[in-house]
Amino acid sequence: MSFFKVDQLSINFGGIKAVDGVSFDVDKGSVFTIIGPNGAGKTTIFNLVSRIYEPSGGRLVFEGNDITHVPPHRVAKLGIARTFQNIELFEHASLLQNLLLARHAHKQSSFFSELLFLPSVRRMEVEHREAVEKVIDFLDLQQYRESLIVNLPYGVRKVTELARALCTNPKLLLLDEPSSGLNVEETEDMAFWIQDIKNLLGITVLMVEHDMKLVSAVSDRVLALNYGRPLAQGSPQEVQSHPEVVRAYLGG
Amino acid sequence: MRFVFKTSYAQDIQLFRDRMDAFWYVLLAAAVALLPVVMSEYYVGETTWVFIYAICGVSLMVLVGYTGLISLGHAAFLGIGAYAHAFFIKHGVPWVAAVALAVVITTACGIIVGLPALRMSGIYLAIATLAFATIIQEVFSRWESVTHGFAGMPVEKPVIFGVSFAHDTAFYYLCLFFLVVSLWLTRNLLRAPTGRAWVAIRDSEIAAQSMGVNIAIYKSMAFAYSAALMGLAGALFAHKIAYLAPDIFTILLSIQLLLLVIVGGLGSLHGAVFGAIFVALLPPVIAILRDSIPATLSSVAGATGLSLFGAIGEGVGAFLRKPGVEAGIFGLILVLVILLEPLGMYGRWMKIRVYFSTFPMYKRATFKRQKTYMRSERLR
Numbered sequence: 001m002s003f004f005k006v007d008q009l010s011i012n013f014g015g016i017k018a019v020d021g022v023s024f025d026v027d028k029g030s031v032f033t034i035i036g037p038n039g040a041g042k043t044t045i046f047n048l049v050s051r052i053y054e055p056s057g058g059r060l061v062f063e064g065n066d067i068t069h070v071p072p073h074r075v076a077k078l079g080i081a082r083t084f085q086n087i088e089l090f091e092h093a094s095l096l097q098n099l100l101l102a103r104h105a106h107k108q109s110s111f112f113s114e115l116l117f118l119p120s121v122r123r124m125e126v127e128h129r130e131a132v133e134k135v136i137d138f139l140d141l142q143q144y145r146e147s148l149i150v151n152l153p154y155g156v157r158k159v160t161e162l163a164r165a166l167c168t169n170p171k172l173l174l175l176d177e178p179s180s181g182l183n184v185e186e187t188e189d190m191a192f193w194i195q196d197i198k199n200l201l202g203i204t205v206l207m208v209e210h211d212m213k214l215v216s217a218v219s220d221r222v223l224a225l226n227y228g229r230p231l232a233q234g235s236p237q238e239v240q241s242h243p244e245v246v247r248a249y250l251g252g
Numbered sequence: 253m254r255f256v257f258k259t260s261y262a263q264d265i266q267l268f269r270d271r272m273d274a275f276w277y278v279l280l281a282a283a284v285a286l287l288p289v290v291m292s293e294y295y296v297g298e299t300t301w302v303f304i305y306a307i308c309g310v311s312l313m314v315l316v317g318y319t320g321l322i323s324l325g326h327a328a329f330l331g332i333g334a335y336a337h338a339f340f341i342k343h344g345v346p347w348v349a350a351v352a353l354a355v356v357i358t359t360a361c362g363i364i365v366g367l368p369a370l371r372m373s374g375i376y377l378a379i380a381t382l383a384f385a386t387i388i389q390e391v392f393s394r395w396e397s398v399t400h401g402f403a404g405m406p407v408e409k410p411v412i413f414g415v416s417f418a419h420d421t422a423f424y425y426l427c428l429f430f431l432v433v434s435l436w437l438t439r440n441l442l443r444a445p446t447g448r449a450w451v452a453i454r455d456s457e458i459a460a461q462s463m464g465v466n467i468a469i470y471k472s473m474a475f476a477y478s479a480a481l482m483g484l485a486g487a488l489f490a491h492k493i494a495y496l497a498p499d500i501f502t503i504l505l506s507i508q509l510l511l512l513v514i515v516g517g518l519g520s521l522h523g524a525v526f527g528a529i530f531v532a533l534l535p536p537v538i539a540i541l542r543d544s545i546p547a548t549l550s551s552v553a554g555a556t557g558l559s560l561f562g563a564i565g566e567g568v569g570a571f572l573r574k575p576g577v578e579a580g581i582f583g584l585i586l587v588l589v590i591l592l593e594p595l596g597m598y599g600r601w602m603k604i605r606v607y608f609s610t611f612p613m614y615k616r617a618t619f620k621r622q623k624t625y626m627r628s629e630r631l632r
Contacts, residue, residue: 125443
């Protein structure tokens with residue numbers, strides 16, 4: 001039984017087949033990367049996995065459970081967290097508040113206990129804070145803790161998204177273009193973090209990425225897509241030199 | 253300069269930031285509690301309005317300022333609370349039970365109105381709530397067996413467990429008590445997961461959902477909680493106004509409440525209170541100026557022998573007496589606030605605070621709005 005399995009996944013938007021019969025397996029503790037030209041359907045797969053889109057065919061199986069029709073807010077509780085390509089942070093809240101919200105899937109308090117802020121709520125809040133602080137230390141975000149997101153530069157926002165996803169305590173982490181908009185140095189940091197997430201935290205990573213240097217540095221397996229259809233799958237080197245992939249990127 | 257030393261995580265979720273903070277709030281509470289001793293009965297009555305409006309403000313702030321859902325129909329919730337309370341009181345239900353029932357009924361209405369909010373946002377939601385308010389106003393005027401229609405409905409003075417709150421000062425303390433309770437409960441929610449989920453929905457529904465927030469439940473909860481507070485405010489409102497008629501709860505009142513939270517400062521509980529002070533005290537202030545400006549200037553004219561001052565005084569007085577001037581001043585202030593201080597009175601308050609707490613190192617640029625081209629700066 002594989003850790004996370006995508007089986008013949010498809011979705012149509014009207015007559016356009018955005019994702020058309022894509023299948024792949026992600027092994028526990030590995031980094032799996034999806035590459036492909038713009039419009040290949042990479043982010044659409046992410047939106048299908050995080051259940052924002054309803055697939056028109058196929059199955060998603062996570063740890064042996066079929067999650068094809070789970071409502072989107074249940075996905076986090078199952079242990080799947082994601083980041084967004086175009087940063088979707090809560091911009092008029094502090095970084096700390098953003099990360100604390102990511103603990104929502106682990107919320108145990110009822111509305112009325114929160115209304116009175118009972119000691120149990122207080123205790124849970126401190127526990128959430130401790131979990132969040134670990135992630136803050138892991139990603140070196142201490143100095144931005146109290147800043148509002150609107151006041152933070154793009155690079156820090158990108159890391160905050162990663163931090164927020166980690167705060168949900170995921171088993172599977174979906175990273176949508178983690179290096180887009182980052183400079184060379186920040187991209188290097190990101191590569192180290194992805195490796196640490198895999199090796200130190202033991203989290204499986206499913207990633208969409210364009211920067212081939214980053215892809216070959218961290219990925220265990222790569223899937224290339226074009227027009228919603230899989231082109232090739234294998235190790236980063238195999239996929240990169242695959243003639244179909246070269247043609248998709250360079251034309252001809 | 254003032255530094256807050258943080259030594260535990262629990263410190264960050266306390267009601268007050270530090271002892272200094274707590275000290276100022278205690279001082280404020282003492283001052284507010286002592287006001288009726290030094291004020292005339294007229295001002296006690298006007299300040300009671302501030303408290304009632306502040307509860308309305310807290311209610312709308314949760315919905316508009318924190319959850320990002322707009323409502324142009326909150327006057328209807330206020331009306332439902334007021335009528336329900338008055339109806340139960342009239343039928344001999346004890347005061348506390350009548351308030352509780354009024355709150356339950358408005359909460360139920362809030363949940364029903366919240367249902368379309370699950371699919372709508374922005375201007376569409378505003379129109380939907382506006383339609384609701386119009387329907388409810390019609391119900392108030394037609395359901396004569398309960399509301400007595402345009403004949404009006406007198407409201408008895410509050411008697412709680414045999415203690416009469418008929419006197420203005422007693423009612424002042426009653427309203428103050430409920431304001432403090434609603435502020436405390438709301439603050440509790442806002443520092444707990446529920447409040448964070450509301451803010452998350454306001455800023456990015458899609459991300460909130462991916463982090464495990466059930467959007468439908470939390471939006472309904474925001475509507476229900478907001479309506480519940482409005483119901484409470486409605487019960488107090490009924491006693492304060494003493495005579496209910498359908499034309500009190502118009503769209504204009506809804507807009508006035510929305511103005512309250514915007515002028516006060518969206519996204520802060522302080523803002524709800526500041527806004528209430530503004531909305532409740534502007535009419536009496538205009539009334540006072542209407543009489544005092546001509547009087548002062550004519551006495552100046554008498555003392556100096558310059559008749560020009562007297563003429564100016566008469567002119568200003570006549571202008572302030574014109575119908576519609578009050579609404580005009582409201583509108584003008586709203587426009588100026590949106591242009592000059594988008595965070596409202598709370599924003600100004602924050603700047604003053606930072607000025608003193610960082611003295612003498614205050615930099616004006618701290619609050620300068622920078623032009624960036626990221627999502628936060630675009631219109632949604």
